[in-house]
Amino acid sequence: MTEASKVYPPSKEFADNANATIEMYQRAEADPDEFWAEQARRLDWAKPFEQVLDWSNAPFAKWFVGGELNVAVNCVDRHVAAGKGDRVAIHWIGEPIDDTRDITYSQLKDEVSRAANYLASIGLVAGDRVAIYMPMVPEAVIAMLACARLGLTHSVVFAGFSAAALRSRVDDAEAKVVITTDGQFRRGKPAPLKEAVDEALGTGDDAAPSVEKVIVVRRTNHDANLNWVHGRDVWWEDTVAEQSPEHTPEAFDAEHPLFLLYTSGTTGKPKGIVHSSGGYLTQAAYTFHNVFDHKEGRDVFWCTADIGWVTGHTYITYAPLANGATQVIYEGTPNSPDEHRHFQIIEKYGVTTYYTAPTMIRTFMKWGREIPDAHDLSSLRLLGSVGEPINPEAWRWYYDVIGANRCPIVDTWWQTETGGHMIAPLPGAIATKPGSAMRPLPGISASIVDDKGNSVPDGEQGYLVLDRPWPGMLRGIWGDPERFKETYWSRFAEQGWYFAGDGARYDEDGALWVLGRVDDVMNVSGHRISTSEVESALVAHAAVAEAAVVGAADETTGQGIVAFVILMEHATPGDELVAELRQQVSVDISPIAKPREINIVPELPKTRSGKIMRRLLKDIAEGRELGDTSTLVDPTVFEAIRAKKN
Numbered sequence: 001m002t003e004a005s006k007v008y009p010p011s012k013e014f015a016d017n018a019n020a021t022i023e024m025y026q027r028a029e030a031d032p033d034e035f036w037a038e039q040a041r042r043l044d045w046a047k048p049f050e051q052v053l054d055w056s057n058a059p060f061a062k063w064f065v066g067g068e069l070n071v072a073v074n075c076v077d078r079h080v081a082a083g084k085g086d087r088v089a090i091h092w093i094g095e096p097i098d099d100t101r102d103i104t105y106s107q108l109k110d111e112v113s114r115a116a117n118y119l120a121s122i123g124l125v126a127g128d129r130v131a132i133y134m135p136m137v138p139e140a141v142i143a144m145l146a147c148a149r150l151g152l153t154h155s156v157v158f159a160g161f162s163a164a165a166l167r168s169r170v171d172d173a174e175a176k177v178v179i180t181t182d183g184q185f186r187r188g189k190p191a192p193l194k195e196a197v198d199e200a201l202g203t204g205d206d207a208a209p210s211v212e213k214v215i216v217v218r219r220t221n222h223d224a225n226l227n228w229v230h231g232r233d234v235w236w237e238d239t240v241a242e243q244s245p246e247h248t249p250e251a252f253d254a255e256h257p258l259f260l261l262y263t264s265g266t267t268g269k270p271k272g273i274v275h276s277s278g279g280y281l282t283q284a285a286y287t288f289h290n291v292f293d294h295k296e297g298r299d300v301f302w303c304t305a306d307i308g309w310v311t312g313h314t315y316i317t318y319a320p321l322a323n324g325a326t327q328v329i330y331e332g333t334p335n336s337p338d339e340h341r342h343f344q345i346i347e348k349y350g351v352t353t354y355y356t357a358p359t360m361i362r363t364f365m366k367w368g369r370e371i372p373d374a375h376d377l378s379s380l381r382l383l384g385s386v387g388e389p390i391n392p393e394a395w396r397w398y399y400d401v402i403g404a405n406r407c408p409i410v411d412t413w414w415q416t417e418t419g420g421h422m423i424a425p426l427p428g429a430i431a432t433k434p435g436s437a438m439r440p441l442p443g444i445s446a447s448i449v450d451d452k453g454n455s456v457p458d459g460e461q462g463y464l465v466l467d468r469p470w471p472g473m474l475r476g477i478w479g480d481p482e483r484f485k486e487t488y489w490s491r492f493a494e495q496g497w498y499f500a501g502d503g504a505r506y507d508e509d510g511a512l513w514v515l516g517r518v519d520d521v522m523n524v525s526g527h528r529i530s531t532s533e534v535e536s537a538l539v540a541h542a543a544v545a546e547a548a549v550v551g552a553a554d555e556t557t558g559q560g561i562v563a564f565v566i567l568m569e570h571a572t573p574g575d576e577l578v579a580e581l582r583q584q585v586s587v588d589i590s591p592i593a594k595p596r597e598i599n600i601v602p603e604l605p606k607t608r609s610g611k612i613m614r615r616l617l618k619d620i621a622e623g624r625e626l627g628d629t630s631t632l633v634d635p636t637v638f639e640a641i642r643a644k645k646n
C-alpha cells in the first residue's frame, strides 16, 4: 500500500457516538430540498419558510423563501430561553497572561442587547452598513451580533489591514458607523488601532462621506492623548455600556443581507461578498454540528482564526453560537509569551475540538514536538484544518503529535464565498486520508471537470466546480451583480455551475484532493491575496514602471510572495528601494501582503499578445527548469532575470 492510499478509519468509540452517519449522504442525494429543509429546522424561525429554494433567477438564489428569523436570537436568546443561560459561551483569553473573561449566554444576551439599543438610538435602521475593525476582543463578536439583531449588515475588516484598505471598504459599503478599539496587543506590546481609523476616515474634503460615528472600545488604554473627533467619536463604555440590557428583536427575511466580507479576487479591487441570514446560518449550524461532531454542553471548541476572515465569521461567531457551544477565543499570537501558549490554553480549558490552519501546524513542527509533548492534551477529541491544502507530512504530525493517534482530522475545504464547509470528511462516518478533504458534504455536489465541463478521469487534475446551489452560497458582490456573474458563473455558464477557482483531483479510491488556486490568487498562511492587488501597490511607487507578482511554494506559509519589478529610468536600485517597496505594499494593503522577495529585473517575460507569463516567473521563483518558452516575444529575457536574481 502506498502512503497516499493509507486510510485512517475512526475508532469504534468515535463512530458509535458520532453525530453524522453514512446514511446522510444517500438521504441528501435522494431529496436535497427535504434535506436542506431539515437542516434549516435547526434554527428558530419567527415565520416558517414556504419554499426551500427558488433558483428561477439563477445564479441569484433565494433560500427558505418566505421565512423570517433573527440571527442573533438564534445565536443567543434561544439558548437562554431554553435554560442554558449559565453556560459559558465564550472563554475569552487576552494576550496578556491572566487577562481573561468568561461570558455566559445570559451575559452575552445582555451585552448584545445593550449594543443593539445604542446602535438603534443613533438612528441606524435595518439595511444600514456598519464597519467593524477590531482585534480579537469579545466586543467584536458582540458588535457583529448586535448588527445581526437589528438587521444591520456588518462588514468586518481585518485589523491587520492598513488604513487605505479600511477606507476603500468603508467607502464601497457606505458604512455609517465604524466600531474599533483604541489599540491592540501584539506580542506583548500595545499597538495603536484608532489611529488607523482616523487616517482612513480623513478630515475636511477628504473625510469618508458615509461615516457618522466611530465607536471605540477601550482595550490597551495606551494613549492618554488619543485623537478624538468631537461629534463623531464615542467610547463604547460611555454609550453602549450605559444602555438597557433589554431589547425586543424583530424578525428579518431569510434573504436579508447579514454581512459583507471583502475578499481578493483576480482583479485589483477587493469584492464585497454578500451573505444572507437564513441560508448562511443554516449552512453554519449544519456543518458545525456534523463536521465538528459537536456535543452540546460537553465540548469546548477553539477556532484559531481571526474574525476578520470568513473562518472567524462562521466558526467563531455564527456556527458555535447557533449551536449553543462553549468556545475559546484567544486574542494573541501563538508565541506570546512563548511557544507553549496554545497548548497551555488547550490544557487549561479542556479544549476538545481544535481548528487551525496548515501553516500553524507547520510552524508547530518547526518549533519541535517537545513543546506540545510538555502538556496534557488528552481533552482533544477532534482536529480540524482549513485555509490551504494540508500536506500529508503535516497531517500525520498533527494526527500523531497533537491528536495522539486518537483524534480524527477534518480537512475542510471552503471559501469566503461558500459561507461554510463544502468538502470535508464526516468524522465517525467515513475514514480520512492525510492530505485529502475526502468528499463533498451531504447536500453539496462537486465535480472535477476540464475546460469544456467534461468530468476528468480519476487521478487527473481538473477544475473544481460546485454544480448545485447550497444555502450558504454568496448572494452576490456588493453593488456589482455583473461582476458576480462574470467571476463565478461565466466559466461554466452553459451548465450553470459555480467555478471555485481551485484545481482538484479524485484519487483511485474516490477521495478528493484540492490542489490550490488555478487563478491569480495567492494563498499565504491561509490568507487570500491577489497578485494584481500587490502589483498595483508596487506600481503605485514612483520608482516602479512595471511589476509582476507570483506565489512561490514556501515550506511554512504554503506560498510566499515573490515580485519582479522593472524600474523607471531615473530610479536607483538597491536595498533601500526594496525596503521602500515592501513598505508601500504594507501601507496600501497590509503587512501580510509584503513580498518575501523583490527582484529588480530589466524585463518581464511576455507573450506576443503582451500578457505577462506568470507561470514562467513562478518557475524562476521556485528555482525550476523553465517550462515552454516558445510563445515568448524574447526568450532571452530569462537570462537577464536569472542573472539579476542570483
Ligand code: WTA
Pocket: 263, 309, 310, 311, 385, 386, 387, 388, 389, 390, 411, 412, 413, 414, 415, 416, 417, 437, 500, 501, 502, 514, 515, 516, 517, 523, 526, 527, 528
Ligand atoms: C483555499 C477560507 C485546500 C482554496 C475558508 C480556497 C483550501 C481558498 C482549503 C479560500 C482546504 C481553503 N484545502 N485549499 N481545506 N481551505 N482553501 O476565501 O484555495 O479565505 O479557494 O476561505 O483557500 O480562501 P478563503
